Amino acid sequence: xxxxxIVFPGSNCDRDAYxxxxxxxxxxxxxxxxxxxxxxxxYGLIVVPGGFSYGDYLRPGAIARxxxxxxxxxxxxxxxxxxxxxxxGFQILCxxxxxxxxxxxxxxxxxxxxxxxxxxxxAETPFxxxxxxxxxxxxxxxxxxxxxxxxxxTLQQLRRNGQVIFRYCSPTxxxxxSWNPNGSVDHIAGVANEQFNVLGxxxxxxxACELLLGSEDGRRLLRVH
Amino acid sequence: MPKAKVxxxxxxxxxxxxxxxxLNALQQLGFETVQEVRVGKYLEIxxxxxxxPRAQVxxxxxxxxxxxxxxxxxYEIEE
Numbered sequence: 001x002x003x004x005x006i007v008f009p010g011s012n013c014d015r016d017a018y019x020x021x022x023x024x025x026x027x028x029x030x031x032x033x034x035x036x037x038x039x040x041x042x043y044g045l046i047v048v049p050g051g052f053s054y055g056d057y058l059r060p061g062a063i064a065r066x067x068x069x070x071x072x073x074x075x076x077x078x079x080x081x082x083x084x085x086x087x088x089g090f091q092i093l094c095x096x097x098x099x100x101x102x103x104x105x106x107x108x109x110x111x112x113x114x115x116x117x118x119x120x121x122x123a124e125t126p127f128x129x130x131x132x133x134x135x136x137x138x139x140x141x142x143x144x145x146x147x148x149x150x151x152x153x154t155l156q157q158l159r160r161n162g163q164v165i166f167r168y169c170s171p172t173x174x175x176x177x178s179w180n181p182n183g184s185v186d187h188i189a190g191v192a193n194e195q196f197n198v199l200g201x202x203x204x205x206x207x208a209c210e211l212l213l214g215s216e217d218g219r220r221l222l223r224v225h
Numbered sequence: 226m227p228k229a230k231v232x233x234x235x236x237x238x239x240x241x242x243x244x245x246x247x248l249n250a251l252q253q254l255g256f257e258t259v260q261e262v263r264v265g266k267y268l269e270i271x272x273x274x275x276x277x278p279r280a281q282v283x284x285x286x287x288x289x290x291x292x293x294x295x296x297x298x299x300y301e302i303e304e
Contacts, residue, residue, distance in 0.1 A: 058266075058289070058290070059292055062289065066289075094294075095292065101294060102292055102295045104235070104239065104242075104295055105242045105243060106242065107240070107242050109243060149294075149295060150294065151238075183240075183242070
């Protein structure tokens with residue numbers, strides 16, 4: 001399978017994603033430069049990686065969403081192609097309107113960089129079908145703007161449709177504010193679009209693919225084919 | 226030359242984490258009359274004299290400068 005990793009000026013998890021996709025998952029993986037607008041139809045998965053695209057100027061993801069590659073990505077997603085946005089990638093997908101809601105400053109105002117626990121809330125998506133419903137995963141976060149917010153109507157819709165894919169939780173799967181690292185509404189750590197082919201999440205599954213790095217709970221998420 | 230002054234703030238329904246910290250800091254400094262602080266962005270945009278600056282700035286805010294999911298904006302045009 002072919003996988004692509006988009007590279008913006010300021011992306012800094014592109015190599016982590018490339019390593020996980022190529023060396024761990026064994027995909028034929030390529031970097032995709034932000035200023036190009038190639039046809040992506042031969043790809044099985046596109047990752048929008050973490051980092052600080054365009055220095056997070058104005059708002060995280062606000063400038064990246066106008067990059068030429070985003071036109072290709074929109075077309076690819078509209079045809080059902082699988083898109084995973086991690087951290088800054090999640091912020092970009094929200095800014096681009098490919099996912100609902102937005103990411104705001106962490107409630108603590110601190111940059112949080114540590115392993116967290118997330119619960120699989122919907123195990124019937126292309127990204128989570130290798131997990132059990134309710135399974136608890138240990139995956140690292142590294143962000144300053146990860147507090148997911150959306151209006152009440154959107155939140156109801158997300159819950160109703162099963163678009164909340166991950167929630168922050170305790171090691172045993174309980175939801176509480178003390179295990180929510182950024183103050184996200186309803187403990188949301190990851191959401192999908194209505195078609196479930198676009199997933200955005202603040203935790204970094206590409207950094208949790210090898211036991212040597214502390215966890216391999218993220219590996220099954222990347223095994224999309 | 227027209228100049229636009231654009232003010233962008235989080236929607237009132239959203240908790241402003243920075244504003245909350247500043248509120249506490251100001252109260253600790255003895256500014257006990259402070260009730261709320263909201264942090265925002267202020268932009269100055271110089272425009273060419275021709276065209277409709279108000280319509281242009283409105284479009285800029287909608288397309289890029291503000292995220293309508295979380296932010297509200299207002300602006301003034303100085304001739």
